[in-house]
Amino acid sequence: MSDKVLLITGGTRGIGAATARAAAAAGWKLALSYRRDEASAERMRRALEAEGAEAATFQADVGREIDVLRLFDEVDRRFGRLDGLVNNAGVTAPISRLADFDAERVERVLRVNVLGVILCCREAVRRMARERGGRGGAIVNVSSAASRLGSACEYIDYAASKGAVDTLTVGLAREAAADGIRVNAVRPGLINTDIHESSGEAGRVVRLAPGVPLQRGGEPEEVAAAIVWLLSDAASFCTGSLLDVSGGR
Numbered sequence: 587m588s589d590k591v592l593l594i595t596g597g598t599r600g601i602g603a604a605t606a607r608a609a610a611a612a613g614w615k616l617a618l619s620y621r622r623d624e625a626s627a628e629r630m631r632r633a634l635e636a637e638g639a640e641a642a643t644f645q646a647d648v649g650r651e652i653d654v655l656r657l658f659d660e661v662d663r664r665f666g667r668l669d670g671l672v673n674n675a676g677v678t679a680p681i682s683r684l685a686d687f688d689a690e691r692v693e694r695v696l697r698v699n700v701l702g703v704i705l706c707c708r709e710a711v712r713r714m715a716r717e718r719g720g721r722g723g724a725i726v727n728v729s730s731a732a733s734r735l736g737s738a739c740e741y742i743d744y745a746a747s748k749g750a751v752d753t754l755t756v757g758l759a760r761e762a763a764a765d766g767i768r769v770n771a772v773r774p775g776l777i778n779t780d781i782h783e784s785s786g787e788a789g790r791v792v793r794l795a796p797g798v799p800l801q802r803g804g805e806p807e808e809v810a811a812a813i814v815w816l817l818s819d820a821a822s823f824c825t826g827s828l829l830d831v832s833g834g835r
């Protein structure tokens with residue numbers, strides 16, 4: 587096992603949890619944040635520890651700066667270093683057309699998916715940048731195929747937030763390269779997690795799967811494998827990459 591520490595936001599359910607399991611198997615020590623589902627967080631921590639991994643969970647809403655600052659301080663205190671960040675926490679909104687959006691839903695999506703990712707990147711760069719005394723590191727942002735497809739008649743605000751994540755990934759990759767920090771993104775397609783239920787259509791993956799060239803939805807583990815690879819030294823010449831994990835969609 588290495589001493590390297592990885593923070594995964596929203597690392598206790600769905601794609602984040604699968605990434606935590608894959609990263610633990612690859613030897614990372616794990617800091618996992620969640621917003622409110624403490625029971626899932628506790629189950630996840632126990633399961634990882636039962637496998638021999640070192641893991642800790644932290645409550646923090648990534649859309650609130652005060653929470654992000656506290657999260658990174660707590661990770662500093664618990665582990666004393668940070669080598670990787672996966673910006674996985676993200677939310678959709680109820681399926682709706684743009685003409686029916688209210689400002690509150692749009693603000694919530696942008697706050698978590700854009701502001702949250704920017705703030706977490708900032709805190710990670712402050713700790714990892716060689717110019718600031720850090721050891722370098724790797725960041726993977728979890729974007730979405732929605733950034734290419736636009737999510738018409740579903741949640742254009744969500745798709746736009748992921749477009750921002752793609753642009754941030756390219757820009758920060760160039761800005762932080764000389765500081766030894768690689769920054770990449772994965773763009774999952776339709777993946778079987780609870781996020782679809784929270785947008786009001788639990789069966790969304792089944793409905794849309796026939797339109798996926800590979801003819802099915804993906805599993806969180808299939809996204810996790812791409813994320814853990816991008817974090818690893820095997821991806822040492824990848825930065826600013828947007829890796830589609832979407833079954834060809």
Ligand code: NAP
Nearest residue numbers: 596600601620621622623647648675676730774777779781
């Ligand atoms: P999920 O099953 O709904 O899990 C979301 C995780 O993020 C949970 O751990 C949740 O915490 C956490 N979270 C949500 N809002 C948060 C906040 N404000 N602060 C901190 N943590 C927060 O979602 P998922 O499907 O695994 O999605 C993970 C990422 O993949 C998201 O960025 C999503 O946009 C992206 N993605 C998903 C799909 C898909 O089809 N599933 C496709 C493309 C992209 P609690 O457990 O406390 O609620």
